[in-house]
Amino acid sequence: MNAFYQLSKALRSQKRVVLVTIIKEYGDTKGLVGKKILCDFSGEVYYSDLSPKLTHELTLFVHKLSVDKKITGTFQMAVDEGEFEIYLEKYIPAPKAVIFGAGHVSQPTCHLLKMIGFHVTVIDDRASFANSQRFPDADEIIVDSFENAINQINIDENTWVILVTRGHKYDFLCLEKLMERDMAYLGMMGSKSRAAITRRQLAEAGFSRENIARLNCPMGLDIGGQSPEELAVSIVSQIIAIKSGRSMGDAMSREVIEAIVRGYEGIPKALVTIVKRTGSAPRDVGTKMLVLADGSIIGTIGGGCVEAEIRQKALEVIDTGQPTTYTVTLTINEAEDEGLICGGKVEVFIEKVQNSG
Structure with missing residues (x-):
């Protein structure tokens, strides 16, 4: 099976991978342009149409670049097998958005996030709110307490968390469980005064300044929105602005x-x-x-x-x-x-x- 089949399979399995393609060759080396390997950041190989030795050299090269966080682009490489120009592409699974709260703002937010390629999970403890009729675009709907739901979902550096619950009590309960987790984004709806109170409460609860600084509150860009749809545009616009500085795939x-x-x-x-x-x-x-x-x-x-x-x-x-x-x-x-x-x-x-x- 070819490299693109294995790449598609890896992405559907939520794997982070690098596709390496030889795009130029120099000297006596012939016939390698277009050859590829697909590997992950640890060096595990999912596909290669190159020799074992050259495959090994390329995976070592990928690992070194991943440590330096310089993955996508063209690179010159000289090894025993020859001198090449290679093109590396980093592929990360589709970003995941987790929306805590299934109220009126959550509905257009879910819709907009799906439009820009997110896998969206909606969480609420009220089945009358968290259901497929109100959220036809959601990939997953969890009807459970917020505390239990946090223990059910996988949150990692590719996860964007949006807190729009029905009250500050529930927002803060979620924050206490989430503040020290590694994630791409943590946002909470609220006024500037509510944001100040929340940050003070988090400090009193023992969270570090660094963790508290990660909280986006008030959440969204200040575009003067008032309606649920306008607030959703504000939230998703901020996510796009932050995401544009990250390599999240195309x-x-x-x-x-x-x-x-x-x-x-x-x-x-x-x-x-x-x-x-x-x-x-x-x-x-x-x-x-x-x-x-x-x-x-x-x-x-x-x-x-x-x-x-x-x-x-x-x-x-x-x-x-x-x-x-x-x-x-x-x-x-x-x-x-x-x-x-x-x-x-x-x-x-x-x-x-x-x-x-």
């Missing part, structure tokens, strides 16, 4: 990977991945686009003349079967036509791919 790229694994069986296709960008290029490193033999595409790397040029190159790769890197430079005039501020450069890796066979 939902569109995951859709493309699923299309490789499960769709378009028997149709020749090429995968385009942005591996480098400078200036005002339209999309970030890691963005993917799947090009089918008839010229249709799944996903986008920015549209316009850049995408059209790269799509044509991808059709050539479908014909030849030879993976390649390709660079497009966007002049200032072209950038203006694309609605960008200035010119830029994007380098992509293009490879012919097959379904999961």
